[in-house]
Amino acid sequence: MNRRALLGTAAAAGFSGAMPSLVRAQAPGIKVGFLATLSGPAATLGNQLRDGWLLSVKHLDGKLGGVPVETLVIDDELKPDVALTKVRAALERDKVDAVVGVVFSNILQAVFRPVTESQTFLITANAGPSTYAGRGCNPYFFTTAYQNDQPHATMGQVAQDEGYKRIFILVPNYQAGKDAVAGFKSRFKGEVVDEIYVPLNQLDFSTEVAKIAAAKPDAIFTFMPGGLGVNLVRAYRQAGLASIPFLSTFTVDEATLPAQQDAALGFYTAATWAPDFANDQSKRFVKDFEAAYGYVPGNYAAQAYDAALLVDSAVKKTGGRMSDKAAVRAALEKADFTSLRGNFRLGVNHYPVQDFYLCKVVKRPDGKYATETVRKVLTNDTDPHAAECRMR
Amino acid sequence: MSVNLLLVQLLNGAQLGILLFLVAAGLTLVFGVMDFINLAHGVQYMLGAYVAASLGVWANSFWLGLLLALPVSLLIGLVLEWLVFRHLYGRDHLSQVLATFGVILTVDDAVRAIWGSAPLPVPQPEGFTGGVEIMPGLTYPTFRLAIIVVGLLVALLLWLLVDRTKAGMLVRAGASNAPMVSALGVDIGKLFTLVFGFGAMLAGFAGALAGPVFAVTPGMGDAVLILAFVVIVIGGIGSIRGAFIAAVLVGLIDTLGRAMLPDLLRLVMDASSARQTGAALASMLVYIVMAAILFFSPAGLFPVRRG
Numbered sequence: 143m144n145r146r147a148l149l150g151t152a153a154a155a156g157f158s159g160a161m162p163s164l165v166r167a168q169a170p171g172i173k174v175g176f177l178a179t180l181s182g183p184a185a186t187l188g189n190q191l192r193d194g195w196l197l198s199v200k201h202l203d204g205k206l207g208g209v210p211v212e213t214l215v216i217d218d219e220l221k222p223d224v225a226l227t228k229v230r231a232a233l234e235r236d237k238v239d240a241v242v243g244v245v246f247s248n249i250l251q252a253v254f255r256p257v258t259e260s261q262t263f264l265i266t267a268n269a270g271p272s273t274y275a276g277r278g279c280n281p282y283f284f285t286t287a288y289q290n291d292q293p294h295a296t297m298g299q300v301a302q303d304e305g306y307k308r309i310f311i312l313v314p315n316y317q318a319g320k321d322a323v324a325g326f327k328s329r330f331k332g333e334v335v336d337e338i339y340v341p342l343n344q345l346d347f348s349t350e351v352a353k354i355a356a357a358k359p360d361a362i363f364t365f366m367p368g369g370l371g372v373n374l375v376r377a378y379r380q381a382g383l384a385s386i387p388f389l390s391t392f393t394v395d396e397a398t399l400p401a402q403q404d405a406a407l408g409f410y411t412a413a414t415w416a417p418d419f420a421n422d423q424s425k426r427f428v429k430d431f432e433a434a435y436g437y438v439p440g441n442y443a444a445q446a447y448d449a450a451l452l453v454d455s456a457v458k459k460t461g462g463r464m465s466d467k468a469a470v471r472a473a474l475e476k477a478d479f480t481s482l483r484g485n486f487r488l489g490v491n492h493y494p495v496q497d498f499y500l501c502k503v504v505k506r507p508d509g510k511y512a513t514e515t516v517r518k519v520l521t522n523d524t525d526p527h528a529a530e531c532r533m534r
Numbered sequence: 535m536s537v538n539l540l541l542v543q544l545l546n547g548a549q550l551g552i553l554l555f556l557v558a559a560g561l562t563l564v565f566g567v568m569d570f571i572n573l574a575h576g577v578q579y580m581l582g583a584y585v586a587a588s589l590g591v592w593a594n595s596f597w598l599g600l601l602l603a604l605p606v607s608l609l610i611g612l613v614l615e616w617l618v619f620r621h622l623y624g625r626d627h628l629s630q631v632l633a634t635f636g637v638i639l640t641v642d643d644a645v646r647a648i649w650g651s652a653p654l655p656v657p658q659p660e661g662f663t664g665g666v667e668i669m670p671g672l673t674y675p676t677f678r679l680a681i682i683v684v685g686l687l688v689a690l691l692l693w694l695l696v697d698r699t700k701a702g703m704l705v706r707a708g709a710s711n712a713p714m715v716s717a718l719g720v721d722i723g724k725l726f727t728l729v730f731g732f733g734a735m736l737a738g739f740a741g742a743l744a745g746p747v748f749a750v751t752p753g754m755g756d757a758v759l760i761l762a763f764v765v766i767v768i769g770g771i772g773s774i775r776g777a778f779i780a781a782v783l784v785g786l787i788d789t790l791g792r793a794m795l796p797d798l799l800r801l802v803m804d805a806s807s808a809r810q811t812g813a814a815l816a817s818m819l820v821y822i823v824m825a826a827i828l829f830f831s832p833a834g835l836f837p838v839r840r841g
Contacts, residue, residue, distance in 0.1 A: 183751055185651035315813050337806075338796070339813035343757045345748060348546040348678070349792045355672035356539045372653045372749035382665055382673035401653035401749065
């Protein structure tokens with residue numbers, strides 16, 4: 143059914159006395175489509191994202207900028223075609239005012255055009271590919287996360303700061319793995335003794351661990367998301383290599399620590415936020431999150447929490463007139479809210495300009511595992527693609 | 535590459551091979567004796583890991599969890615056989631593939647619903663948490679050595695069972711000519727159920743052993759299942775001896791390929807393309823070897839004679 147036919151049907155329905163659609167169009171509330179991966183092996187990340195958003199809305203008494211908000215939770219199943227179908231329905235049938243969430247870059251790529259072309263705001267709380275940070279930047283696209291290169295570059299800076307001369311790199315053999323290596327190398331100037339690319343369905347890391355032991359590097363850098371990270375961390379610890387610093391991104395975090403436990407203690411990761419942040423707002427967030435959902439919030443949840451605060455600030459500024467796109471956009475760009483991360487603003491490409499931290503895995507007194515900030519590595523860091531963005 | 539490192543990699547290969555053997559043994563029996571393609575065999579491996587991990591946490595002992603996982607795996611295998619597989623023996627292979635694939639999807643989602651999609655914490659095996667320093671700076675976990683020893687024992691036990699007992703004789707006879715065994719008055723249905731339950735238990739055992747080493751996640755059986763099929767095709771369908779030799783072969787080829795190919799290729803091309811090509815080639819290596827073996831010996835290395 144094409145758009146004209148759809149409009150025709152809607153008009154006919156209106157004349158025949160089907161009032162609900164009309165009533166709904168006039169309802170003053172805000173409707174948000176929250177898109178996240180909630181099934182499959184990566185669902186842990188989607189759950190973090192969704193729970194962070196829902197807690198934020200709860201803290202705001204179910205309102206954004208004083209206007210009641212309705213969240214439609216959409217599961218993309220980590221399938222771009224499924225995401226596209228469901229998001230189209232949210233745009234055309236439910237008439238959402240914004241699409242928020244998005245764990246993975248490939249899902250974002252699938253829904254990006256339909257959402258932005260319908261002049262609906264698209265705010266990601268995790269995915270931040272380079273595609274939309276430079277030339278592809280878009281007035282309707284915002285992110286409260288980071289550009290994907292930045293955490294890897296942060297680790298490169300850490301290796302540089304620590305004076306490591308010889309680094310061993312281990313990543314999965316796909317695009318994100320190669321991006322991780324490029325990001326790391328953008329700030330690390332020492333020698334890379336070896337780079338190993340493993341298949342995404344790698345079973346066992348004992349072979350690679352033996353090679354690391356033989357190469358005797360000053361530290362290793364790795365990016366092994368999900369189950370891969372659990373395998374690697376166990377094999378690394380069991381082989382007695384823990385004395386070689388384990389620098390990683392998205393390998394040891396609140397999503398995988400429940401399975402890694404003691405094996406990950408003392409391992410490093412790069413992040414924009416950690417549950418031990420000292421500001422009162424962050425403390426309240428962590429306390430309420432754990433009480434409500436029973437697990438430790440990670441980066442993902444904090445970024446989604448901030449996404450709700452961002453929308454809240456924009457609605458407040460525009461007095462609830464979501465239809466005035468230019469005003470909403472200007473208000474979003476101001477990002478006039480207090481982030482859980484403290485220092486936070488949006489750059490020209492609508493990607494955050496923020497600080498990046500080195501974090502370490504610890505066991506808290508209550509027996510749960512979490513990351514803890516060691517030190518700030520990058521201050522007011524703008525992603526490397528922002529300069530290419532000519533925002534219309 | 536030093537001699538020490540080579541030794542470590544050989545051990546790694548052997549250990550992967552042994553684990554594959556435990557999965558492949560049940561698969562090859564079911565395929566060989568019953569002429570039944572069971573894609574859901576990897577599911578048994580996954581369930582074994584989940585059951586052992588949960589019971590291990592509950593009993594606060596890995597070994598108790600492992601022990602309890604055996605009867606539970608057997609039970610799950612028998613229930614699945616009774617519910618689904620029994621009705622498929624007479625059908626063609628395509629129906630079997632479709633139905634057992636459906637079982638994979640159903641059980642994977644059931645596991646997600648029960649245990650969640652995050653990797654499961656697994657208790658570390660008491661008494662085997664240490665390691666032996668084989669190479670300077672590298673400890674080889676004693677638990678991995680234990681897997682090799684246990685796997686070899688199971689292989690020996692299986693050989694005795696299949697080669698030296700009456701039940702084993704019937705299984706071998708069933709693999710050669712099932713209708714003839716049936717005609718001689720043996721309850722072939724009962725034999726099938728027995729073989730199936732036993733195969734499921736072996737896969738569950740492998741999963742339980744893999745728990746502390748690998749990540750226990752939904753769908754963890756899929757990667758293992760594909761390799762297990764490679765193993766039984768190389769070894770000859772229905773042959774335990776073939777499965778053992780092929781499993782160790784596949785384990786060694788996979789491990790040594792990953793360990794050495796990128797370095798070998800560096801002799802003929804520049805470093806970065808050697809890494810990429812090496813990684814790609816290493817992950818294809820077992821399939822290339824399988825194709826080569828099938829070219830020269832289409833029924834595998836140790837084909838079972840069919841009457």
